[in-house]
Amino acid sequence: MKFYISVDMEGIAGILFKEQIYRGEMFYEESRRLLTDEVNAVVEALAQSGATEVVVKDAHGSGFNLLYGSLHPAATLAAGALPLANRFPGLDETFAGALLIGYHAMAGTRDAILEHTFSYADILELALNGEPIGEIGIDALLFGRSGVPVVFVSGDDKTCAEAQRQLGAVFTYETKRATGRHSGLLKAPKRVLAEIGDAVKEAVNRRGACRPYSLPGPYDMRIEYTSTNLADARALESDGVRRVGGRALALRDDNLPRLLARTFS
Ligand SMILES: [Zn+2]
Incomplete structure (x- = not known):
């Protein structure tokens, strides 16, 4: 049983500001530790659930944010910057499910931590077939093309709400409650690390309810x-x-x- 994790940084517990998510900024190194610990908790839960292979795609910015030397041994890292059209290397129909970890709400969402869609500076809104869409929807469509359902999404409360609105049956876990773009009620990292694994195990058990996401073309x-x-x-x-x-x-x-x-x- 193989799982594919795509991990962003904005929805990781404790992250609120851009100074935490850009290389060279004051709090970035601490954020890499928060990110790596949270991803490792997810990988451990998947391993305990019987996963035989876990690919972790570092999907934030440069594509190299996780502390590689501290990565859970059950994980294989897909790292480096890739064009959007080839966002998930190694993805094929043999994966049982995808997990979107540390995700964020689409650009324009009110009271959502670090909301944006692919680019903070350039993009006001993206819409597909007449409906606004964010990174959760686009990535779920990319997994869906390979017949892989998104079974779990984590991030702030607006991220979880967006995932449920867009994907229907999906298990979510709130790492924090947003009260503004740069404010929120943050669960302590130790609590998140203790809870997220159980949430992932439940998602794996219930994954039969999740369908590969698709929208009619063109x-x-x-x-x-x-x-x-x-x-x-x-x-x-x-x-x-x-x-x-x-x-x-x-x-x-x-x-x-x-x-x-x-x-x-
Ligand atoms: Zn990001």
């Missing part, structure tokens, strides 16, 4: 940038792109990875 992607000049640059660069607003472009494709490549490359 896909219509609408991307609203934070400024008109970002849309100007994209509209010149690629074919088949419609300018649908001062800051917005629209693209259509029946292949999701290709659509993501066209949207973000």
